[in-house]
Amino acid sequence: MTLTLYVARRFMGMLLRVLGIFYGILLLIDTIDQLRGVTDSGRGMGTALKLAALNVPESLYRIFPLIVVLSSIALFVNLARSSELVVVRAAGRSGLRFLMAPVGTVLLVGLLSVSVLNPLVAATSRAFGAAHTEIVRGGKSVLSVSAAGLWLRQANDEGQTVIQAARSSSDATQLYDATFLRFGADGMPTERIDAATATLEPGAWRLDGAKRWNLAASNPEAVSVVEPDGFRLPSDLTREGIRDSFGKPSAIPFWSLPDYIDGLERAGFSARTHRVWFQMELAQPLLLIAMVLVAAGFTMRHARFGKTGTFVLFAVLSGFAIFFLRNFAQVLGENGQIPVILAAWSPPIAAVMMALGLLLHLEDG
Numbered sequence: 376m377t378l379t380l381y382v383a384r385r386f387m388g389m390l391l392r393v394l395g396i397f398y399g400i401l402l403l404i405d406t407i408d409q410l411r412g413v414t415d416s417g418r419g420m421g422t423a424l425k426l427a428a429l430n431v432p433e434s435l436y437r438i439f440p441l442i443v444v445l446s447s448i449a450l451f452v453n454l455a456r457s458s459e460l461v462v463v464r465a466a467g468r469s470g471l472r473f474l475m476a477p478v479g480t481v482l483l484v485g486l487l488s489v490s491v492l493n494p495l496v497a498a499t500s501r502a503f504g505a506a507h508t509e510i511v512r513g514g515k516s517v518l519s520v521s522a523a524g525l526w527l528r529q530a531n532d533e534g535q536t537v538i539q540a541a542r543s544s545s546d547a548t549q550l551y552d553a554t555f556l557r558f559g560a561d562g563m564p565t566e567r568i569d570a571a572t573a574t575l576e577p578g579a580w581r582l583d584g585a586k587r588w589n590l591a592a593s594n595p596e597a598v599s600v601v602e603p604d605g606f607r608l609p610s611d612l613t614r615e616g617i618r619d620s621f622g623k624p625s626a627i628p629f630w631s632l633p634d635y636i637d638g639l640e641r642a643g644f645s646a647r648t649h650r651v652w653f654q655m656e657l658a659q660p661l662l663l664i665a666m667v668l669v670a671a672g673f674t675m676r677h678a679r680f681g682k683t684g685t686f687v688l689f690a691v692l693s694g695f696a697i698f699f700l701r702n703f704a705q706v707l708g709e710n711g712q713i714p715v716i717l718a719a720w721s722p723p724i725a726a727v728m729m730a731l732g733l734l735l736h737l738e739d740g
Contacts (some may be wrong), residue, residue: 378463382476385454390446390484394435397442401431412507429503433625436496439488440701443481443663444694447670448687450477455683460675471734474671481667485660493656494628501626525550529612534559536610540573548575548614555580555608564590568608575614579607624652632656647715651708654719655701662701662723668730669693672737697726 405427406420413422435442454460463473525547527538535558540550555568571584585602588595627635632653639646673690674683701722708718 379476379479382473383480386446386450386477386480387484389450389453390443393442393446393449397438398431398435401434402427405430405434426503426506429499429506432496433500433503436488436492436625438698440659440662440666440698441694443484444666444670444690447477447481447667448674448690448694451671451674452683452687455674474668474675474734477667477671478664481663482660485663488663489629489656489659494630497626497628500623504626527612529610534562534565536608538573549573553582566590567595568602573608575610575612576607577613578611579609582606582608624649629653629656647711648709650715651705651718654715655705658719658723661720661727662697665697665723665726665730666694668727668734669697672730672733675734675737697722700726 406423409426409430410420410423413419413426451460460473525538525540525543527540527547529536529538537556537558538550539554539556541552543550550573551571553570553573555566555570555573556564557566557568559565567588567590568582569586570582572582574581574583582602583604583606585604585606586599587602588599592598624632627649632649636646636649636653639649670690673686673693704713704718704722707713708715
């Protein structure tokens with residue numbers, strides 16, 4: 376038990392150190408990148424640093440498997456150079472039994488990252504998106520999906536327009552049972568338009584089956600107007616702008632993803648990207664275990680055998696290969712080329728099997 380806690384403590388210490396190094400590097404790079412954008416809006420270094428601090432957690436979370444494999448390599452190399460692995464084996468503990476401590480630790484870290492860190496990263500990602508839109512893009516449009524359907528917001532010099540629709544096409548350029556609620560510059564509602572369908576065209580929405588009410592009148596129903604089909608309502612929204620307004624799966628907390636997926640599908644959107652992300656989050660602990668086993672397979676050997684640098688390179692390349700294979704499978708899953716479950720679970724399962732085969736060959740072969 377004492378040895379298990381010692382190895383777990385060494386592993387956690389190494390993981391936190393590598394994580395801190397990557398955080399500092401990414402924060403510096405992202406601050407420089409954000410500085411290029413905020414200078415156009417008259418902001419300075421403080422704003423760029425704030426945006427970078429909100430954006431870096433998502434980047435760290437995405438490369439967390441690589442951080443785990445680098446931490447594992449550093450741990451096993453240090454244990455080999457200090458001859459602690461030799462002492463452990465001389466005490467009668469096999470290499471596979473010794474690995475129970477780092478594997479158990481990384482399993483716990485993986486579960487905590489999905490259940491606790493994921494919602495925190497999602498919160499910082501949403502905060503970054505809102506701040507970046509407000510500072511850099513001016514915050515002109517927002518899209519959200521709820522149980523009531525699709526919600527859009529557009530703005531111009533005259534005021535804002537809130538759009539709600541029960542259903543939409545996959546790219547939200549055609550709305551069904553749509554309601555347009557227009558607000559003046561003072562924030563008070565001025566007009567309501569209901570339409571059976573609304574189609575986004577360059578510079579305007581084309582409304583069919585539309586009825587308009589003047590909310591500034593004392594009796595809006597008495598002065599309501601039925602507009603002919605093809606009535607155009609000015610808009611600066613574009614297909615690309617609406618697409619960019621969709622929340623990334625990483626910006627949605629893990630615990631809220633099932634309800635968000637249901638809401639997307641009820642509104643008429645494809646939720647395949649979010650389904651792939653959800654399954655990948657479920658498979659994250661297994662992927663982290665695979666990274667530890669891969670690192671152990673190449674570097675859990677005595678330093679006197681030589682070629683330590685070569686085996687470290689093999690371990691790093693193997694970790695990167697698994698990471699990019701996982702990302703490639705994610706792309707295939709999102710595009711519908713392979714099933715969602717296969718895209719999320721096949722890379723970590725294959726990596727664990729190959730790493731275990733390598734370890735069994737080295738320990739008992």
